[in-house]
Amino acid sequence: MNFDLTEEQQMIMDQAAKFVANESPVSRFRQLRETERGWEPEMWAKMAEQGWLAIAIPEEQGGFGGSFVDLAIILEQLGRGLVPEPFIASAVLAGGILSDLGDDAQREAWLNPMIEGRTSLAFAYAETQSRYNPSDCLTRAEKSGGGWTLSGEKVWVLNGHAADQIIVVARTGGSQLDEAGLSLFVIDGEAKGLTRIRVPGMDGQRTAVLRLDGVEVGADRLLGREGEAFPSIEKAIDRGAAAACAEGLGQVRELFERTVAYLKEREQFGVPIGSFQALQHVASDMYSEVELCSSASILASIQADNPDEDTRKADISAAKLQLADGGWFVQENAIQLFGGIGITDEQDEGLFFKRLRVLNGLFGDADWHVARFQSLKGFEAID
Amino acid sequence: MDLSYTPEQEQFREEVRSWIAEAMPATMKKHAEDGANFEHAEVMEWHKILYEKGWVAPNWPAEYGGTGWDVARRSIFQEECVRANAPSLSPFGLSMVGPLMIQYGTDEQKKRFLPKILSGEEIWCQGYSEPNAGSDLANLQLRADKDGDDYILNGQKTWTTYAQYADWIFVLCRTGFEGKKQEGISFLLADIHNTEGIEVKPFLTTGGTLAFSETWFKNARVPQANRVGPENGGWAMAKALLGHERTGIGGIAESARGLMQVKQIAQRTAVGNSTLFDDPDFRRRIARKEMRLRAIEIFNLRQLAAAQLGHAPGAESSVLKIVGTELQQEVSELCMDAMGHNAMGWLDSPEEALPSYQQAVASQFNYLRAATIYGGSNEIQKNIIAKHLLRLPSA
Numbered sequence: 001m002n003f004d005l006t007e008e009q010q011m012i013m014d015q016a017a018k019f020v021a022n023e024s025p026v027s028r029f030r031q032l033r034e035t036e037r038g039w040e041p042e043m044w045a046k047m048a049e050q051g052w053l054a055i056a057i058p059e060e061q062g063g064f065g066g067s068f069v070d071l072a073i074i075l076e077q078l079g080r081g082l083v084p085e086p087f088i089a090s091a092v093l094a095g096g097i098l099s100d101l102g103d104d105a106q107r108e109a110w111l112n113p114m115i116e117g118r119t120s121l122a123f124a125y126a127e128t129q130s131r132y133n134p135s136d137c138l139t140r141a142e143k144s145g146g147g148w149t150l151s152g153e154k155v156w157v158l159n160g161h162a163a164d165q166i167i168v169v170a171r172t173g174g175s176q177l178d179e180a181g182l183s184l185f186v187i188d189g190e191a192k193g194l195t196r197i198r199v200p201g202m203d204g205q206r207t208a209v210l211r212l213d214g215v216e217v218g219a220d221r222l223l224g225r226e227g228e229a230f231p232s233i234e235k236a237i238d239r240g241a242a243a244a245c246a247e248g249l250g251q252v253r254e255l256f257e258r259t260v261a262y263l264k265e266r267e268q269f270g271v272p273i274g275s276f277q278a279l280q281h282v283a284s285d286m287y288s289e290v291e292l293c294s295s296a297s298i299l300a301s302i303q304a305d306n307p308d309e310d311t312r313k314a315d316i317s318a319a320k321l322q323l324a325d326g327g328w329f330v331q332e333n334a335i336q337l338f339g340g341i342g343i344t345d346e347q348d349e350g351l352f353f354k355r356l357r358v359l360n361g362l363f364g365d366a367d368w369h370v371a372r373f374q375s376l377k378g379f380e381a382i383d
Numbered sequence: 384m385d386l387s388y389t390p391e392q393e394q395f396r397e398e399v400r401s402w403i404a405e406a407m408p409a410t411m412k413k414h415a416e417d418g419a420n421f422e423h424a425e426v427m428e429w430h431k432i433l434y435e436k437g438w439v440a441p442n443w444p445a446e447y448g449g450t451g452w453d454v455a456r457r458s459i460f461q462e463e464c465v466r467a468n469a470p471s472l473s474p475f476g477l478s479m480v481g482p483l484m485i486q487y488g489t490d491e492q493k494k495r496f497l498p499k500i501l502s503g504e505e506i507w508c509q510g511y512s513e514p515n516a517g518s519d520l521a522n523l524q525l526r527a528d529k530d531g532d533d534y535i536l537n538g539q540k541t542w543t544t545y546a547q548y549a550d551w552i553f554v555l556c557r558t559g560f561e562g563k564k565q566e567g568i569s570f571l572l573a574d575i576h577n578t579e580g581i582e583v584k585p586f587l588t589t590g591g592t593l594a595f596s597e598t599w600f601k602n603a604r605v606p607q608a609n610r611v612g613p614e615n616g617g618w619a620m621a622k623a624l625l626g627h628e629r630t631g632i633g634g635i636a637e638s639a640r641g642l643m644q645v646k647q648i649a650q651r652t653a654v655g656n657s658t659l660f661d662d663p664d665f666r667r668r669i670a671r672k673e674m675r676l677r678a679i680e681i682f683n684l685r686q687l688a689a690a691q692l693g694h695a696p697g698a699e700s701s702v703l704k705i706v707g708t709e710l711q712q713e714v715s716e717l718c719m720d721a722m723g724h725n726a727m728g729w730l731d732s733p734e735e736a737l738p739s740y741q742q743a744v745a746s747q748f749n750y751l752r753a754a755t756i757y758g759g760s761n762e763i764q765k766n767i768i769a770k771h772l773l774r775l776p777s778a
Contacts, residue, residue, distance in 0.1 A: 264776065280765065280766070284768040288706050291702050292682055295682040314677075318674035370671055371670075373670045
C-alpha cells in the first residue's frame, strides 16, 4: 500500500501544471469555445510532444509504459485549465481500447498516429435509448462480402465531430440488451454512409451524433473477437469514469480555491465576507469534499486497470459517486458564495461549474453507479 | 501508487483472522453476532487476550510494547477486528494518553504508566470539558495550585467518558491565571481511587447507558511529577494528543460495523414473501453509505501513510472527524430504518418482540448523537479548518 507519487510522477504533475498555465489557461478555452472544432490540432501535437498521449501505452507498443495514475495526474491539471483537446476521448478511451485489443497492424494504423499527435480518435457507444447501460445497443454490423456493414445511430460521442478514426460499438449477434454479441469496429471519420452532426455542449465542448447508414468496413477493422467485446466496453467506460474523477478534481479544486480567495477579498458590511461564520462553515465543508474527491480520484485511478473486475467496478463506482455528490456540493456552493457575479459568463467559475456537471453525467451518473455497486457480488456479503 | 497487499500481508491477514476466531471466547462471539453490544467487563477481557498475544497496541512502537506494525498491517488488523465484530477497546490509554507519554513523558512516567496501559491493569479516562468550558475548552477553570511537590486541584470536569470504570484520569487544568487563556493550562495525571477529594458520578445517557460522568476535585493532591510537558504547556499537549487520536476519531471501524449490521438486519427482516435486502430502494440506500465510507477510508489511509512518513498531523483530522461521524450517524439511522416497527423497541424488550441482535440498535442510535459533539464538536472542527487551513479572517 502506497499513496506517494514517484519522483517521475511528481515531475509529470509539475510539467503539466506549467504547460496548462503557459500554453492553455482558461482564456484560451474561452476563445476556442466559439470555434467549430473547439480545439486545435497544433496544441494536440504539443501534448503529444510532452509524451502524454503515449504515457499509459506499454513500452512494447511504443509507449512509455506508465499507469492510469499518470493519466490522472495529467487530467487533473488539464481540468484546471479546461483544456478542450480530446484527451479523454482519444488517449484514454479509444487509445486504451486499441492498446488492449488491436493487433500489430491495427495499432500501427490507428494508435501510432494518435500518440504522435497527428490524428485524434473517438469511442462511440451510447445510443438514444441506452442511457448508461453498456450492453444496450441497436446499431448492427452485418457480414457483407469479406467485411461488415454498419447501421445505426450513436449519440454524445466525445470528439465525434473531429476524430479521424472512430471506434464504434455494434451488434453482430443477440438482441438489444444482450451482453453477448457486441463487437468493436474502427470506422474512418470520412467513411461513406457516415453522417456526423456536430453538437455543442453545455460545457463549451463539442460532441457529435453519428448516423451510420450502411457504412462498409473491411474485416481488418474489427477489433478483438467478434461478439465478445462487452468486457472491453465496460472497462473503457470505467476508465472514462476514472478520467472524469481526475479531470473533475481539477475543476473542484479550482472552484474551491477561487471561492476561498473571494471570501477573503470581497467586503460587505465593512468586513471581508469570509469572516462570517455561516460562510466559513460552508467553506470548511467544501474543503472536506475536495479532500474526499481527491481520495476518490486516487482510488479510481489505482483501480482503473485492476484485472479483478468486481473490485474495479465497486471502487470506480464509489469514486464516481463522490465526484457527483461531493463535486456538486463544491460547485453549487461556489456559485452561491460568489453571489450574482458567479452566474455571469465573464467569470470562470461558471465554466468550471458546467464542465463538472457534464462530467457527472458521463460514464454513469450517481444513480447508475449506486445501482451498479449494489448489484455486485461483494455487496451480498456481510463482512 | 498502489492499494494492493503483498503476499506476506495477505498471509498476515489469514493469521489474524484465524487467531481471532480461535481466541474469542464463545459468549463473546455470541455477543459479537448480536450487534457487538459488549459490557465493560467483556471489553477488558478482550483487551487482556490481545495483550497476551502482544497485539493490544497496534499504533505503538515496538520498543514500548506496541506491535510496531506499518500502516498496511494496522489497517488489515483493524479490518479483521471489524469483520469479527470484536469489542472496541477503550481509546483513552491506548490511543490517547499512552502515545502522548511516549512522545512527551519523562522516563519515569513511561516506566510507571505504559506497561499498565498495555496490560489493562489501569484504565484511563479523559478530563477535558467543564460545565463552562465545552466548545470554548480553553476557558477551563479546574485550578491547580502548587503546594510543595504537589498541585492541589479544585473544580469540576464533565463528560468524562467511562470515568466510572477508570483508575486514572488525565486532566487539563489551570496553572496560569494571566495572559492568554491557552497559555495557563497544564496536563496532569491523577489517580482516581487513591487521591482524596476526587468524586465521580455517572450520567444516564439518552442511550439508556452510563457513558459520561461528572468528576469533582476537592483539594485533590496530584504530584508535580505527574505533569506531562511543561507547566502552562498543556494546550500543546492536548493538541498533540488529538493528533494521536486521529485514526479513531472518524469512527471508520464503527461505520463499517454499522454497515454489516444494517445488511444483517435487512437480510433477516421479512417483507411479504422476500426480505428488505431484496428491496432495490433499500439496497441503494445502503450502497450509498458504503460507497461514501470507501472514499473516507482512502482519505484515512492517506493520512496514516503521511503520519508514518513523519508528517505532523494537521487540520486533516478535523475533516475525518466531521465526515466520519456524520456517516456514523447516518448508518445508525439506516439501521433504525431497516428495523421498521421493531425500532420502537428498547433495551429490555422481550425476545418475542425484538430479536436480541436488534436490542442495542435504538440505544446506539440515541447515544451516537454524541459523535458529532464529542472530541471537539463538528462546528468547532469547521472553525479549525476555516482558521488554520483556509486562513479565513476572524470576525
